[in-house]
Amino acid sequence: MSTTSTTGTMHAQDDERGLVRVEDVYDTDVEDLWRACTDPERLARIDVCEAPHHLLLTQMPGTDEETELEAWLTPEGSGTRLVVEERGVPRGALDFYGSGWQVHLEDLGRSLAADGSAHPEGWSSAEAAPSWKRRWEALVPEYEAREVTTTP
Template sequence: MTSGTGRDTRIIGSLRRVDDAKGAVTVEDVYDTDIDDLWSAVTEPDRLAHWIATIEGEPRLGGTVRTTFFASGYEGPGRIDICDAPRRLLVTFQPGTPDETVVEANLTPAGDGRTRLIVEERGFPLPEIAGHGGGWQLHAEDLAAYLGGHEPGKWPERWVELKPVYQALADDVS
């Protein structure tokens, strides 16, 4: 089933409480590509620039990068803490600040040349996790579009569709 925007209507994200003030967003999907291609799409700056963000700096283990996300306009530093190709990536954004979050991506083969990607970002203030949940689902959908040779979707319209669903999930976590 798809929505009026031509996107899948399923919800691929979940929200959870990390502590009294912080929460986490997790999205999980299976992509029609092998693990090496998906790893490349989620780690190489020239490929990231097609679907999520621009990356400048040193994209290597221990390196620092400056990321600018297209949809949200977020711009800030990130430190690559784990880079276990092609299975696991862990990046700390805004390291050492009160706004620090950690993004962890795990890739596993899903059979028939497909790959499962689970992305979790933890450290968001609880009142903000609904918006970030919808945002991460949109990033996952844009990745699927890119891998399929399509342009990313229309963010404002799709975010409005997802907002009440993720708000209900956030209300259950709070």
């Protein structure tokens, strides 16, 4: 489990797009957290891969849904801080993305602590794990109430 709570912020990039930033500190070293966050089979789709500290990938390039996903891992005390930022998110969906990323980072902490899946009930190809979905639904109103600031 993470040593602090996951935090998320939302920022406007312009009138139509924004970014979501989430971060947490995990009770593990940078290399272990890097392995937990990356899948070698997907490296061909990654724009920047400076293992084990920095990752940048473009999702759905060349489409109206194109976003950039960037992650940084840095040592913090005996743990590792993970910061994830997704840019190009539609402004009207920042709350959905922010709450989703927060749940993913919380799950990562549980998975590292348990050395296994955070959702033993599993995911289907059509729907998220029930416990993930419940947590996401609980967080959406919190993110809806948060202020969207200018880009950091």
